[in-house]
Amino acid sequence: MENIEMPGAHIARDLTFLSEAEADSLFSTLIDHVEWEQRDVEVYGRIFPQPRLTAWFGQGNYSYSGLSLKARPMPEPIEALRQQVEARTGGVFNSVLLNRYVAGKNHGIGFHADNEPELGRDPVIAMVTLGEGRGLHFKPKAHHQRIMPELEPNTQIETPHGSLLLMAGALQRNWTHGLPKKVGRKDRITLTFRKIIGD
Numbered sequence: 001m002e003n004i005e006m007p008g009a010h011i012a013r014d015l016t017f018l019s020e021a022e023a024d025s026l027f028s029t030l031i032d033h034v035e036w037e038q039r040d041v042e043v044y045g046r047i048f049p050q051p052r053l054t055a056w057f058g059q060g061n062y063s064y065s066g067l068s069l070k071a072r073p074m075p076e077p078i079e080a081l082r083q084q085v086e087a088r089t090g091g092v093f094n095s096v097l098l099n100r101y102v103a104g105k106n107h108g109i110g111f112h113a114d115n116e117p118e119l120g121r122d123p124v125i126a127m128v129t130l131g132e133g134r135g136l137h138f139k140p141k142a143h144h145q146r147i148m149p150e151l152e153p154n155t156q157i158e159t160p161h162g163s164l165l166l167m168a169g170a171l172q173r174n175w176t177h178g179l180p181k182k183v184g185r186k187d188r189i190t191l192t193f194r195k196i197i198g199d
């Protein structure tokens with residue numbers, strides 16, 4: 001894993017985590033076999049469809065943005081990937097949130113921190129990208145920017161097909177991240193492995 005300099009966070013990346021052939025094959029399997037859903041979320045009292053599709057697998061229940069996701073076992077190819085991710089990162093992951101940004105749709109994810117109580121303090125999240133590579137954007141939270149005024153207000157980290165990005169340390173306390181909405185040319189799938197505590 002290559003460390004990426006990010007003050008007040010720990011970020012590392014492996015650009016060639018999966019071979020081209022492995023990444024292509026997993027991409028098609030997930031497109032064809034996962035039950036993708038477009039869920040509604042409540043933002044400031046109004047209901048919106050999320051601008052992406054999602055799926056959730058894992059041992060624990062998970063809640064975010066007013067959604068409650070029930071535990072479901074990981075299908076075999078995702079379980080195999082989970083083990084590969086654990087071996088590469090030394091982390092422990094029992095759940096995964098899949099995001100799919102569909103080609104031709106204005107899909108993305110707003111700036112947020114993955115700081116739900118189920119993830120504990122300073123969660124370790126490992127994200128595998130398949131399909132369209134996009135820059136994941138990071139913005140320092142106001143308190144962090146105040147302490148370190150020299151920080152870039154918006155940093156991008158490229159996440160190409162087959163790459164693995166590890167997000168850890170105090171990242172979720174000091175930074176937000178998001179994927180600005182864009183009409184993609186190809187589908188993009190990200191598998192974000194997490195560890196749900198308790199339950």
Ligand SMILES: O=C(O)CCC(=O)C(=O)O
Binds near residue numbers: 177
């Ligand atoms: O899909 C991406 O590139 C970002 C995903 C993300 O931010 C998340 O699942 O928290």
